[in-house]
Amino acid sequence: MPEDKMQDLLESLLKDEDVLAVMLARKNEVSVSPPPDRFKLRDPAIFGTLQSTMNDFFTVIEKFSEQGLDKVYFELGDYEVMFFLISGDTALVAIIPTLANKGLLEVEMENTRRELKKLIHQ
Amino acid sequence: MMRMEFGIGVSNNWDPEKAAEEALGKALQMIKTKPKFILVFSTIHYAKKPKGLQILLTSCRRNLEDIPCIGGTVVGFISPEAVHTRGVVVILGTGDDFYVKAFYSPLSRLSPQTKGRELAEKIRNELKSKEYTNKLLLLVLPGASEPSIINNRRANQFYNFVCKFMPRKIQWYTRDIITSTASKIFNTGPGGEEETLSSMQGILPDYYFYGLSTFDNIKGKEHYQFYNDNILRGSTVALAFLTNKKVSLRQDVPVVPISDKFPIKKGWDDYFIDQIESQDATQKFLEIRKWPEEYVRDARIDKVSKTSYYFPLSYTTNDRTHIFPAGMFFGNSFFSNFKIKSNEIQFCITSLKKILDSFRGHIKSVKNPSFLMIVTGFHVIGIAGDKLNLIKRDLDTSLGNKPYCVLFDVGEHIKMPQEDLFTSDYSLNLLAFTNEQ
Numbered sequence: 337m338p339e340d341k342m343q344d345l346l347e348s349l350l351k352d353e354d355v356l357a358v359m360l361a362r363k364n365e366v367s368v369s370p371p372p373d374r375f376k377l378r379d380p381a382i383f384g385t386l387q388s389t390m391n392d393f394f395t396v397i398e399k400f401s402e403q404g405l406d407k408v409y410f411e412l413g414d415y416e417v418m419f420f421l422i423s424g425d426t427a428l429v430a431i432i433p434t435l436a437n438k439g440l441l442e443v444e445m446e447n448t449r450r451e452l453k454k455l456i457h458q
Numbered sequence: 459m460m461r462m463e464f465g466i467g468v469s470n471n472w473d474p475e476k477a478a479e480e481a482l483g484k485a486l487q488m489i490k491t492k493p494k495f496i497l498v499f500s501t502i503h504y505a506k507k508p509k510g511l512q513i514l515l516t517s518c519r520r521n522l523e524d525i526p527c528i529g530g531t532v533v534g535f536i537s538p539e540a541v542h543t544r545g546v547v548v549i550l551g552t553g554d555d556f557y558v559k560a561f562y563s564p565l566s567r568l569s570p571q572t573k574g575r576e577l578a579e580k581i582r583n584e585l586k587s588k589e590y591t592n593k594l595l596l597l598v599l600p601g602a603s604e605p606s607i608i609n610n611r612r613a614n615q616f617y618n619f620v621c622k623f624m625p626r627k628i629q630w631y632t633r634d635i636i637t638s639t640a641s642k643i644f645n646t647g648p649g650g651e652e653e654t655l656s657s658m659q660g661i662l663p664d665y666y667f668y669g670l671s672t673f674d675n676i677k678g679k680e681h682y683q684f685y686n687d688n689i690l691r692g693s694t695v696a697l698a699f700l701t702n703k704k705v706s707l708r709q710d711v712p713v714v715p716i717s718d719k720f721p722i723k724k725g726w727d728d729y730f731i732d733q734i735e736s737q738d739a740t741q742k743f744l745e746i747r748k749w750p751e752e753y754v755r756d757a758r759i760d761k762v763s764k765t766s767y768y769f770p771l772s773y774t775t776n777d778r779t780h781i782f783p784a785g786m787f788f789g790n791s792f793f794s795n796f797k798i799k800s801n802e803i804q805f806c807i808t809s810l811k812k813i814l815d816s817f818r819g820h821i822k823s824v825k826n827p828s829f830l831m832i833v834t835g836f837h838v839i840g841i842a843g844d845k846l847n848l849i850k851r852d853l854d855t856s857l858g859n860k861p862y863c864v865l866f867d868v869g870e871h872i873k874m875p876q877e878d879l880f881t882s883d884y885s886l887n888l889l890a891f892t893n894e895q
Contacts, residue, residue: 351472352503352544437676440543442843443534447470447542 338455342368345455349448350374354436356415357383360452363394363425377431382415386429398424409438418442420449428452461893462553462703464829465489466861468537470545474504478517481548484539488861493550495558495697496522497596498529498684499865500546502674505531511682511689518548519687526560528695529684530598530672533836534846536864538854541846543675543839549863551829551891556701557588562685563654567600567692568642570650574657574694581698582661590700593875595662596889597669600649600692601868602795604678604786605640621789626732629789634726637793645692648729652796652881654694655871659879666707667879668889670833671795671869676840678786706890708823709872712812713770713781713884717746717805728797730788738790746805767837770808770884773800781806781884783837795869796881808884810841817849820888821856827890830862833870834886 346358347370356376359369367387377383397405401424408419411434418441420428428449432441467484469477477500486493498518504510511531519527534543551558561581566573581595617636621629641647651671659667672681685695699705720742723733734742744751747769766784771794773780782794813834820832830853839846853862870887873879 348472353506437840439840439843440534440675443541443543443839443846444470446844446847447540 338458339368341455342452343370345448345451346370349430349444352441352444354432354441355430356433357431359387359429361387361390361394361427361429363391377415382412382431386417386431394425394427397421397427418445420445422449422453422456426456460491460552460554462551462556462828462891463489463491464552464861464891465493465550466537466539466547466863468535468539468542468545468547470540470542472503474507474510474514475517477504477546478514478520478548481546482518482520485548485550489550489552491552493522493525493552494556495551495560495699496525496527497549497697498527498546499532499535499863500529501534501542501544502531502681503544504546505680505682514546515684515689516687518546523687526558526697527684527686528560528596528598528697530695531674531681532670533673533676533866533868534839535866536846536850536853538857538859538862541850547863549829549861555703556699557590558700559584559698560685561696561698562683562688562690563694564690565645565692566654566694567645567648567650570653571657574654575661577654577694577696578658578661581696585698585700588700591702592666592700592705593662593664594666594668594699594701594705596697596699597655597667597871598683598695599651599654599669599671599869599871600683600694601651601671601673601681602648602678602785603646603680605637605644605646618789626790630725630732630791633730633788633791637726648795648797649692649869651869651871652879655873655879655881659873664875665873666705666875667871667873668707668833668887669871670865670867671871673836673868676836702895704892704894706824706827706888706892707872707874708820708888709880709885710816710819711779711781711882711885712816713772713806713808714812715772715779715804715806719802719804720746722798722801722803724798724801725791728799730791730793731798731803732791734803739792740787740790743784743792768808768840770806770837772804772806773798773802775799778880780882783883795883808837808841810845813838813841813886814848814852816886818852820886821852824888824890824892826894827857827860827892829891830857830860831889832862832864832886833867834864835870835884836866836868837884839866
């Protein structure tokens with residue numbers, strides 16, 4: 337099942353000490369993520385807020401997708417949220433510490449995004 | 459006579475045994491005969507599991523235990539298969555027209571000049587009967603590690619607090635004792651790579667040197683060198699590669715100075731800069747860069763590397779410009795991983811465009827390689843992030859399906875026969891093997 341393989345990919349990403357939480361967010365659908373009790377967030381509420389606002393966020397993303405919107409980053413206190421868009425209504429989302437080395441993580445986020453894209457288009 | 463052939467395989471499986479099996483399997487499929495040497499480079503992630511690195515290395519050498527092997531931990535790598543900042547890459551070489559032998563010098567960090575000399579004498583003595591046109595040493599050396607006492611936030615805050623009341627000279631004296639002691643007891647601090655290799659070059663003047671310094675995932679805490687089945691720390695490993703075929707080495711440093719020269723006062727063995735233009739080095743650095751103090755308030759490589767590591771510094775000696783980072787801030791001084799051998803420095807910049815142009819220059823310089831390797835600093839990962847795929851695309855387009863590998867480290871070292879060693883950060887050094895004479 338592609339969803340099992342997606343879980344494996346997300347869990348592999350989560351094993352990195354600087355990836356505190358991760359999900360595959362899909363507009364108007366339940367997101368795919370490892371169990372939240374495996375996340376490393378000191379403030380777990382942040383993940384709940386992200387999940388519940390994703391549909392609103394996708395509304396904004398869709399407006400830019402024709403212009404080639406590829407990634408979005410924003411800082412939230414001690415965290416940074418990385419969105420790697422897979423399509424206008426699907427994104428790989430990771431929460432990392434603000435002071436994590438983003439370059440290192442971007443490489444593996446990109447690899448994961450490419451693998452997820454292959455699974456989604458199967 | 460069988461031509462030189464190279465195989466390369468990669469894995470980013472978290473399990474070290476599976477990763478090794480996968481990477482080795484792919485590399486073996488690319489060559490027709492048993493390899494004559496193995497290079498293994500991995501990221502530090504396998505060290506998180508007890509004996510993980512040992513399992514990885516042993517598994518990479520399964521059924522090849524009699525084949526010389528060197529390698530070490532790196533920050534990331536690019537291969538024809540993928541770009542990774544987590545995983546392992548195995549490179550195999552085979553063919554008739556070369557001879558290889560692996561050597562090592564344990565704990566070279568602690569007495570680099572003596573250990574370098576001993577290593578070079580051993581290489582010279584064991585290989586003096588081998589008559590080949592080109593003699594190359596592939597070298598893997600220990601990069602700098604953050605001394606644990608400085609890594610400790612409380613100790614660091616205490617030192618910063620006490621500095622406010624200490625006269626400068628007493629601060630520097632105290633700092634020198636702390637770093638000197640920490641370096642010896644904990645096997646941390648600078649890797650001593652330049653001293654090791656400088657001692658070797660006089661004994662091996664007819665050799666090419668091509669080397670890199672190991673590192674971890676930019677935390678500066680632990681990293682390792684591999685020699686056959688051994689995981690080493692603070693040590694130098696070398697693979698002597700002797701051949702009548704052509705070997706190409708090329709160096710570039712895609713960094714430009716953007717300031718005048720500033721006079722400096724150095725400390726602790728020329729690794730620290732204590733003052734710039736007679737002012738506290740940290741404050742003056744911030745003033746010149748126009749940065750707020752919180753960027754460098756804590757002396758932690760992972761925090762500093764987010765900013766200052768991408769804004770290098772340089773000094774010039776004998777018409778050669780060496781680039782180095784403001785790697786770690788400790789009180790009113792900052793520290794570099796290499797000795798600063800001048801009393802003047804300049805501020806510099808680099809950029810992704812310069813780095814891409816440098817890669818392209820290297821690729822154009824080599825015709826029909828059978829294998830190509832480029833070593834460069836980890837700052838490229840920080841600057842490029844997932845745009846490392848642009849570098850991969852250029853390499854794939856130019857080299858077709860030829861094997862290649864780019865390794866990201868914390869220091870690059872290069873020497874041509876009868877010329878002086880050149881050690882620097884932020885450089886891009888190429889090594890290419892061909893089947894031409």
